[in-house]
Amino acid sequence: MSQPIIRILEPDGTLAEGAELPDISPKQQVRLFRTMLLNRRVDQQMIRLQRQGRIGFYIGSIGEEASIVGSAAALADSDWIVPCYRELGAALYRGFPLFDLFCQLFGNARDPIKGRQMPNHYAIPELRFASISSPVGTQIPQAVGMAMAAKIRKVKEVVLAYFGDGATSQGDFHVGANFAGVYRAPVVFLCRNNQWAISVPFSQQTASDGIAVKAEAYGLEGVRVDGNDVFAMLDQTRKAAEKAREGGGATLIEAVTYRLEGHSTSDDPRAYRKEKEVAYWKDKDPLLRLERHLIRAKHWTEQDRQQLDEEIKQQIQTELKRAERVGPPPLESIFEDVFDETPWHLREQWEEMRQLEEVVEEKV
Amino acid sequence: MSQPIIRILEPDGTLAEGAELPDISPKQQVRLFRTMLLNRRVDQQMIRLQRQGRIGFYIGSIGEEASIVGSAAALADSDWIVPCYRELGAALYRGFPLFDLFCQLFGNARDPIKGRQMPNHYAIPELRFASISSPVGTQIPQAVGMAMAAKIRKVKEVVLAYFGDGATSQGDFHVGANFAGVYRAPVVFLCRNNQWAISVPFSQQTASDGIAVKAEAYGLEGVRVDGNDVFAMLDQTRKAAEKAREGGGATLIEAVTYRLEGHSTSDDPRAYRKEKEVAYWKDKDPLLRLERHLIRAKHWTEQDRQQLDEEIKQQIQTELKRAERVGPPPLESIFEDVFDETPWHLREQWEEMRQLEEVVEEKV
């Protein structure tokens, strides 16, 4: 039967009864909020950009920021983040430069991944943030393997693997969780149960009573957390990460949250879900909840907020301008990085293209 | 935490305390024993044959007969059996002719599957016994699909899917069980937990406390049964099948049993497990247990047993002789059944071979 949902902050920002704040400084609390707001504003702005045809696609996390930023904040910098495609907040928390992000969204010459993948599929190894893939669930056994490697190499790294409720239906979730149990790998599974997999509601995704109950099938601990409560997410992820670090094995955290917008800019959720349901969750907005707490706790004021809004707006504008000016990657880049060295057949194919290049150039 | 193991007969053949026999006539009880003994004798004889080089390979079920025959006996003839590769007992219970079996083992011209697959990979659609595949676990989602089809077609068929403990690690187990939960498919999952997957012990296969506990991850019922107790297997499978038939959905039955011999004739288990462990399980031999009960209940005598041994010996000898006389399938059969009709490229390839045929023939 289903597990209770762990909560620290109520939607109105007051402490849940019997709950206490995790050990976190006011400064840290504000950092969480700043990251969540930045995440929200970037998402909103990029969705506009896509509508204007300035980027081809965008996938955001509006409504799920607390589950992402709160969990990422629980890690040490030496720990790994293995994202799905909706965890921009985790990257921003680690300091992912907006310029790099925007260049990736444009797929331009300054895109760190050379314009190879769709928007939102960046890779930030320098921040221990893994390469993002589209196929749902593939990162899960990979994250477990990374954790197994940490254990074999006797370094105390923890791996935090993000995925959605739909991903738990994949074979990759199953084998990943099973390997984690067998090898007691230092991994934390963070399932953002945002209730939908594009148009498929959670009730059609599985007959289990939530996600956390699936942990027992692998000899893992499972916990259910209010995913719109950044403190509860921080606290539970910390506990899971420390347990993993100390050799206690993996935990499956179910963050109960909601995807307030469409699946991506390609989606129109009105085709499959009710406004009432969306409105119900809008009231639980994780940013409102945290801000109410900060104001009540006197860590934050209306003024601070206005300042921050302005700051973020400027920052986005500036970086966007810079990024939008950059041209496309060079044609030759098509043939790089297939292997460490470019074999004869790819050199030959590049030659073929080079001969057409000048003609081609104008088409860019 | 692990579930209790359901048992009706104690190893000594007495009733387990508080337990009562399922509704089954003495005649039926004897039929179970006859099938199990036939299964045992065929296995023993075929293993000898393989050692003599008369067949290329064999995989048997010595020690697991009760889990297989008991569960198969719980079905109606209109129900489907979807085997892994170790369920000869289920086929024999349904009347699979030894001659067909032996022809399949020889892969000869009378082999119903035309010598296409390794020994033990028969298909008996006329007995609603599915085609056997080697890849572990693939039959599980297929069995669920068959059950979904029965539901869609509104026929009251139940599907019994067999697999081993190792198979539960596959993605196919996960997706099959999850689909079964979501669609309330009339399927019974029968996992023969025989403690080993070739050389890998169950403790290395998963960190869960047994197999039955995995059911909750899919919203299914899970039960743990003494797999060497044919009555407990019959009883629990009946309950699961009737529940499925009435729309109650799927059940995951864990049959706790043991593989007494090598994985197959290619395997030498002494390389990875202790004689002590094997001896411990030999004492729990499912045939001994049932026979002790039958004798105590006066349904069976020493004499009956001698007669049956003789009968089976004769039957095996006769059918084996007949089967061993049959020659190989015709060369042309290589090109049949790839599609319903043979396309140009296969007709062309057959032509190529036909021209060499006479030369080739002698090599057969």
Next chain:
Amino acid sequence: MPVFNIIQAVNDALKLEMRRDERVVVLGEDVGKFGGVFRATQGLQEEFGAERVFDTPLAEQGIIGAAIGMALNGLRPVPEIQFADFIYPAFDQIVNEAAKMRYRSGGRVTCPMVIRTPFGGGIRGGHYHSQSPEAYFVHTPGLKVVAPSNPYDAKGLLISAIRDDNPVIFMEPKRIYRAAKGEVPEGEYTVELGKAEVVRAGDDLTLITYGAMVPTALKTAETAAEEDRLSIEVIDLRTLMPYDLPTVLESVRKTGRAVIVHEAPRTCGFGAELAAVINEKAMLHLEAPVYRVTGFDTPFPYTLEEHYLPNPRRIRRAVQESLSF
């Protein structure tokens, strides 16, 4: 006659076959209430109910595994894989199970099903929304592989595929899902599997292609005719397994020159088989080597996809090479 695009043609074929044969069921991610991310199954659940048209959990290996089981127990499932790029979790079920079911059972068990999946690039889909995996399936004995290039064929071929008793991979050219419009007869009709179509007659050279590259090849042939008075024959294969060798050979024997065009990477792509067979069977008619204009042997790029995909310019260059050989 109504003018349909390929989505509408596919949708129409599904509707007609579901009306005609109650064994036909449709399953996949988002195919139910939502009608599919490309809307190809729109309206089906309303008409046929959630028992015959339903969403699945997010698991391709489950979709195909379950579909195989349905085929084994009296239905004719038409599972959708949302993008061909996501078919690989089901690869084992497709190549080891569906493809081999008939053979391994001595012809006693069959597996009639049609796996619909959109393939190919040109929609800014990057690595994972652009792939053309047809060669994997053509190389797998026991599968038929179909790839229409226009609404008329899409409807007729899909109806044939659903009525076919073998597992069929039905690859839909998503780049031209809506762009390719044409008159489509109302009601049932079939286009025979295994038959190519000469979509443009010519004498100087044969362009052989399929799917979304057919319009590209035709455009190339037209400009080549205008600009250089070249007479290029264009063959739309339509079915890749079994493919229509007689039509290919007849054309190549006539023109003496062939260029093969496909989006998939070159090495071991379907073009390799065509080139090998043409050389085996028509060598003495060839006045130049058979050239291939294909996607490069790299993963599918995002920003530069239009340079990755074969375009008229690249095809023209290959045509020139062939002619000036």
Next chain:
Amino acid sequence: MPVFNIIQAVNDALKLEMRRDERVVVLGEDVGKFGGVFRATQGLQEEFGAERVFDTPLAEQGIIGAAIGMALNGLRPVPEIQFADFIYPAFDQIVNEAAKMRYRSGGRVTCPMVIRTPFGGGIRGGHYHSQSPEAYFVHTPGLKVVAPSNPYDAKGLLISAIRDDNPVIFMEPKRIYRAAKGEVPEGEYTVELGKAEVVRAGDDLTLITYGAMVPTALKTAETAAEEDRLSIEVIDLRTLMPYDLPTVLESVRKTGRAVIVHEAPRTCGFGAELAAVINEKAMLHLEAPVYRVTGFDTPFPYTLEEHYLPNPRRIRRAVQESLSF
């Protein structure tokens, strides 16, 4: 020099590399205490411990998924897939993840790993213990594909593969695992990836093959020499991606005739690519079409496997056709 068979050579290579580089780990079904169903990993767990040599749960997609993760976090995993026929559950992890990791990350993330797997027929393994899936991987950009035919190459190529910074599919010819014996130097040495070997020189025709078909091709060449005074050159490709085109072209330009031999089904097999490329690049040197002697386009049969597999008789016939063209 010690005489090893291929199993021993593989085992020796794994031992040496594990001693030399502690990042090398071995995982797979039954590879630990048992030492692998073909004994290729025998003794490794004793020497290197269960942390570096371990059994996995029965899940190929887990084995490869986890191995990729290990490669991403500082190790050099050498996972074993017990039979190539069972690699498909891991197909998505291999083709969508391992193969694309470097490219999709702009070269910032690499995935060095070697997937060892026995392939090919001839051991009475039927459908599921006989397959030759190399073409699937050769068609997938980002993977190297290696297939040795003798103990010396097996050891040298495996050491090179383990030191290579790309994902490598290392296909071991199980039919000759024990039958192929030869002198193998003690200690480390490498055989460069991407280089073929002319294992028999000749002037009349070139036989191109790899893996377990190399001895078959050699036998054919020998009898053809004895019986018909034919001088046949035999090329062992050793690496299929990237393959050694210069060596192939040099030979074919010399002999003017080529026959390709492999066990995998013909259509879209690796032989198709070779035939296509030879025709593209050496057409004017060809005195006959490039012929292919391959497995048939059917699933792999059990009883009749010796008729399914290319044998000297079938190869001779193709040689005759080429010579009498």
